[in-house]
Amino acid sequence: MTGSERGQTMKQVDAADAVDAAGTTETGRDGSGRWGAGSGAWHAGIRRAIRTGFRPGLWKRGPVLAALALLLGLLMLLHAKIPNRVGNLGSLVETFLPWFGLFIPVLLAGALLRRSASAVAALLLPVMVWLNLFGGLLSDKSHPGSDLTVASHNVGADNPDPAGTARDLAASGADVLALQEMTEQARGTYEKGLAKAYPYHTVQGTVGLWSKLPLSDTQPVDIQQDVGPLADTKPADVKMTDNRALRTTVATDQGPLAVYVAHLGSARVTPRTGFWTDSRDRNAQALGKAIAAEQNERVVLLGDLNGTMDDRAFADIASQLRSAQDAAGDGFGFSWPAKFPVVRIDQILVRGVKPESAWSLPATGSDHLPVAAGINW
Known part of the structure; x- marks a missing residue:
């Protein structure tokens, strides 16, 4: 698709949004005064989400968050490589290693606020590493009876x-x-x-x-x-x-x-x-x-x-x-x-x-x- 064709498509979608939005009042009701009686607003919202989901800008946002997510994943993945020469840093990190998982929801919240697709994708690394290290501890593995x-x-x-x-x-x-x-x-x-x-x-x-x-x-x-x-x-x-x-x-x-x-x-x-x-x-x-x-x-x-x-x-x-x-x-x-x-x-x-x-x-x-x-x- 050429640049002019994409522009024409975007204009058509915007026009459709305008037509759909016209079927609702400012209060969100249709002409009969009932909530959701017209589906135009819903269709417009879906089209708008699809349209914005493929905007290249979403992948360019939040480079710092994406970098922090990758660093977190590498820190947990390569914790054994952290040297102990300075202040026993490696052992200190390993002592509290499970708690590094708390940074994942913090970074995820930041990625969602920034609407950064790259940061969300980068978070897959620390999530997979943490689950590989500690996921087995989340379930109850006990069995009744013992000698x-x-x-x-x-x-x-x-x-x-x-x-x-x-x-x-x-x-x-x-x-x-x-x-x-x-x-x-x-x-x-x-x-x-x-x-x-x-x-x-x-x-x-x-x-x-x-x-x-x-x-x-x-x-x-x-x-x-x-x-x-x-x-x-x-x-x-x-x-x-x-x-x-x-x-x-x-x-x-x-x-x-x-x-x-x-x-x-x-x-x-x-x-x-x-x-x-x-x-x-x-x-x-x-x-x-x-x-x-x-x-x-x-x-x-x-x-x-x-x-x-x-x-x-x-x-x-x-x-x-x-x-x-x-x-x-x-x-x-x-x-x-x-x-x-x-x-x-x-x-x-x-x-x-x-x-x-x-x-x-x-x-x-x-x-x-x-x-x-x-x-x-």
């Missing part, structure tokens, strides 16, 4: 009500319960509050395990040991007096189950260091080495790892164990902070057993939510 229920809770050193926390955990029905961040002052309270429900327990430093089934081969796990490229960052004064990890064997009807309980070092965001994770990363490498040396094919890791499984720092652990929440949970399973959870740093990871369900328990006096999972052989 064993395990739970884990960072009870919090500043917990104002350890007795109430112990009561709530005892009522959870978990067969195996792991606690982290117990203080010497609160240890007796937890032992007393959990004694009736759990006849077997062990405490190593600030972590402990309570069980309805017999325990054996219990030992501390030195997650502060020198491992890999982070070995030279180990503080010279690190001692085992404040142990943060243990390993034990739970005797089940299906056979022995190796259970690890761990509380890795903290992660902090500061203006000077950025996302500081030196202690946590060192602990994660040591824990990964201990799990790799485990002889039992059935393993469960319960603990506050102070990081998400999307974080590259846990690549060694994630390559050996699978997340119960990812495999059999309903949703993202965010566990911290308890009042408004935004990340899942409390983990239940397994090997050699099948997760059937995973969920968060109601909040206690801690700043973490307890997490639980049902597993089968």
Whole structure:
């Protein structure tokens, strides 16, 4: 179609719009005063939408929005390529990676306001990447029934009500319960509050395990040991007096189950260091080495790892164990902070057993939510 022909066509459409519009009054009623009695306005609206939909200007609008949409998609797609050399930026992005999906509706609203077809089309990239990464977490993958229920809770050193926390955990029905961040002052309270429900327990430093089934081969796990490229960052004064990890064997009807309980070092965001994770990363490498040396094919890791499984720092652990929440949970399973959870740093990871369900328990006096999972052989 030539330029003159297109111009003639546009004039014909405009004339048709004018004729159709003449069949209505300013109030939107036809001559009889009834709403919608004349269909001319509707026909004109449809023709106008079709006509404007093919205007080349719609694809030229919003280049900044289109560029931002593409950058968002590439950021999520290539998150593993973001370097950690400056402020651990890569790990920081991976920690909050699911939340980058919130930028999608914001950009979509901007694209619609600008009537930018290019921006809407560009948004297909971040949408597809986000769904590929996290779409599986939007559905409930849990199944009823399990051979064993395990739970884990960072009870919090500043917990104002350890007795109430112990009561709530005892009522959870978990067969195996792991606690982290117990203080010497609160240890007796937890032992007393959990004694009736759990006849077997062990405490190593600030972590402990309570069980309805017999325990054996219990030992501390030195997650502060020198491992890999982070070995030279180990503080010279690190001692085992404040142990943060243990390993034990739970005797089940299906056979022995190796259970690890761990509380890795903290992660902090500061203006000077950025996302500081030196202690946590060192602990994660040591824990990964201990799990790799485990002889039992059935393993469960319960603990506050102070990081998400999307974080590259846990690549060694994630390559050996699978997340119960990812495999059999309903949703993202965010566990911290308890009042408004935004990340899942409390983990239940397994090997050699099948997760059937995973969920968060109601909040206690801690700043973490307890997490639980049902597993089968």
